[in-house]
Amino acid sequence: MAQFPTWTVGQIAKRCGVKVSTLHFYEDKGLIFSWRNTGNQRRYFPDVIRRVSIIKTAQTLGISLAEIKSAFDTLPDQRTPTKKDWEKLSKAWQDKLAARIAHLSLLKKRLSGCIGCGCLSMKTCPLYNPDDTLASEGPGPVLLDPALLQKEAE
Template sequence: MSLPASHWTPAQLAERSGLNVSALHFYERKGLIISTRTTGNQRRYPRDTVRRLSFIRAAVHVGLPLADIRLALASLPAGRTPTAADWERLSKSWRAELDTRIATLTRLRDDLGGCIRCGCLSLERCALFNPSDEYGGQHPGKNTLMETRVR
């Protein structure tokens, strides 16, 4: 089976995208990109996969899990490559989650001086803010820093 020139080898796509071939294979295993196979069972990627990879990298960069990215890509008609309009629509749908993460990270940054389970780095201070680990007794397995609070 001869593939059109519109397909790239993994090495060509890796060079064009700036990713390692192993990253391409990883994204393929995760269902984020697809390849076809030659008669010699070698992978070939459609050229527009580079745009899909750019989308994936941007979404990963803002902290989205690969599962969410895969769902977003699966929502596109016929599995097509995302357009600027798709990115705009999908990024709006992720906004609330990202705002929550930003609030959590801001809180973590602001409270970093006191951050073990009860909220501080000092066992002496814990006795003041959380005597006898009351918080841990009331909320086992929870971390006060990971709770999102409206300030």
């Protein structure tokens, strides 16, 4: 059956820097796949290393497991994905990452000025939030509202 070298769950965990329980969790969620050898032990094809690496990286970029699963669902689960398969997957995330970068850049820029929190403690507050008029738009730092930043970043 195996056309590639196969790995045990412990080998995959060690190589990827994750716990065995994490791999079982990913498998339960349908993010990775294994097969059973004649001794009923889990075995993995090497592409699972790439899947796990992408899951870990995507999570650090704020991509949810559900989004990762949906992207992975476009890949074949029983054969090693080709270069083209991976290119297709990464393309789907590029726009999302670009929007996120724009959002974070705007947030970084905004942090040094008035954020509309109601403190009126900065020189720029009278300009952006005279007499705390922004309080009427809701609680918290309204100028850092994620929806507003997203809209401005687009």
